[in-house]
Amino acid sequence: MGPSTAAVVTAAAPRAARPHRALPVSAALLVAVFASGCELGERDLPYGGAPSAQRIAGQRLLAQYQCGSCHAIPGVPIAQGAAAPPLGAFGRRSYIAGRVPNRPDTLAEWIVAPASLVPGTLMPAMGVSPADARDMAAYLLALE
Numbered sequence: 001m002g003p004s005t006a007a008v009v010t011a012a013a014p015r016a017a018r019p020h021r022a023l024p025v026s027a028a029l030l031v032a033v034f035a036s037g038c039e040l041g042e043r044d045l046p047y048g049g050a051p052s053a054q055r056i057a058g059q060r061l062l063a064q065y066q067c068g069s070c071h072a073i074p075g076v077p078i079a080q081g082a083a084a085p086p087l088g089a090f091g092r093r094s095y096i097a098g099r100v101p102n103r104p105d106t107l108a109e110w111i112v113a114p115a116s117l118v119p120g121t122l123m124p125a126m127g128v129s130p131a132d133a134r135d136m137a138a139y140l141l142a143l144e
């Protein structure tokens with residue numbers, strides 16, 4: 001009797017402890033997901049690090065290239081389009097077009113040649129030079 005009772009007690013103990021351990025772990029995970037804007041904390045958001053001269057140039061170029069015929073863009077008064085997703089708070093977005101990680105290099109590439117990143121996308125290539133695209137990306141990524 002002695003040895004078998006001991007075996008049952010030690011076997012049951014970890015099972016009983018499991019629910020108490022699992023709860024804090026899943027709660028911590030939930031907090032992490034919400035705190036990081038659902039992108040699991042890979043980077044700080046938004047990118048405000050570009051020089052302000054570059055962001056100001058980008059703001060002007062967004063108007064010049066008429067991105068606003070399709071997009072609404074905060075701080076670009078002429079940009080009131082509703083044909084495409086609004087670009088407000090773009091610095092907080094985790095993904096471009098829901099698919100491509102949103103970073104300065106990928107966003108500039110998207111602006112030059114969207115279909116090179118997302119084949120079949122409805123966003124047209126607008127004939128933007130890489131330098132102009134980098135400036136526009138700097139402005140968009142500073143939007144919070």
Ligand code: HEC
Nearest residue numbers: 065066067070084085095096097098111121122123126136
């Ligand atoms: C003819 C309409 C049109 C014009 C003009 C246009 N876009 Fe777009 N854009 C789109 C569409 C449609 C999408 C959505 C594409 C997708 O989800 O595949 C999009 C998506 C985007 C996105 C990603 C949006 C998101 O929610 O992830 C960015 C950033 C963007 N465009 C920037 C620009 C910039 C910068 C310009 C100007 C150089 C521009 N667009 C001009 C139609 C346009």
